[in-house]
């Protein structure tokens with residue numbers, strides 16, 4: 611075992627959009643495979659077959675949860691990898707042919723930076739601004755950006771910073787009618803809101819295990835049957851040659867165990883989030899802004915602006931009390947950066963800089979809400 615420094619468990623963990631603790635059932639499932647099932651799923655003898663059965667049963671569970679076919683699910687090493695595979699896989703045939711792709715301007719870096727990278731292969735990347743009018747995300751900036759050279763649109767289903775749900779299904783209906791492939795990054799939506807591939811009308815969809823109480827380093831990409839797809843990784847026939855490499859069977863079984871439990875505590879999570887926000891309004895009145903409160907959003911996320919305050923400082927003060935929250939993007943929690951989605955959506959800098967994200971999970975408790983409110987009353 612590496613010499614890992616000991617760390618103190620946080621007293622209150624409200625950063626579940628960054629990652630989630632594994633559920634006991636997930637740990638049991640992973641432990642079982644680690645103990646009993648070391649076989650390579652490609653081997654023909656019995657322990658290989660057992661691993662293959664575990665793998666395929668897990669594929670069935672993930673497929674059912676998304677309303678997909680098992681053959682449409684490819685296991686990957688993360689949500690980031692799923693996004694990379696989707697964008698590369700769909701645009702590869704069009705490299706240096708004058709084609710373009712359209713993404714929203716609030717995508718996670720897994721999509722945003724991959725799209726930038728694809729520009730070096732001659733795929734122009736256009737970023738549609740996410741604009742709100744009458745409590746709705748406007749579709750027109752996306753529709754105006756696609757043309758007859760657009761080969762792919764990628765639009766996230768739920769934003770990691772505010773939980774905002776984008777009108778992906780409506781957008782994709784329009785783009786499909788024009789023969790454009792459609793990808794959605796559902797990493798933050800899956801397990802929190804209903805995610806069914808048929809409703810979304812998508813060709814490609816990414817999920818990640820560690821956002822739903824599964825293990826880190828496991829994801830999946832839905833690739834609709836018949837969608838032209840080119841592999842990013844080469845070297846074997848695993849995952850139908852779409853993602854070669856001996857499969858992470860324990861991690862995949864852990865993902866499936868987590869998927870089996872999604873949706874179980876949605877009312878509890880929503881209730882905590884609503885309770886937290888109503889207490890914020892009560893105690894801070896006009897001194898706080900709850901971003902995207904009136905818009906469709908995931909039930910677990912509160913993005914709270916304390917105008918004029920320094921979010922990084924607040925975060926450190928919360929940490930001193932054993933409370934974990936975040937300022938900006940999930941994967942940047944440690945980086946203490948300015949909240950970029952909010953800035954891109956026109957939130958003034960003095961509010962964006964003073965914004966904290968609290969993200970709840972099925973393991974969060976009412977007493978934690980009250981304690982965080984008390985601490986905030988002292989430090990803000």
Ligand code: PLP
Pocket residue numbers: 627628688689690691693718720766768769770795797798818819820827828829940941
């Ligand atoms: N997409 C979104 C919207 C995310 O929030 C994240 C992680 O925060 C990712 C992709 C990346 O997922 P992973 O951490 O599994 O690479």
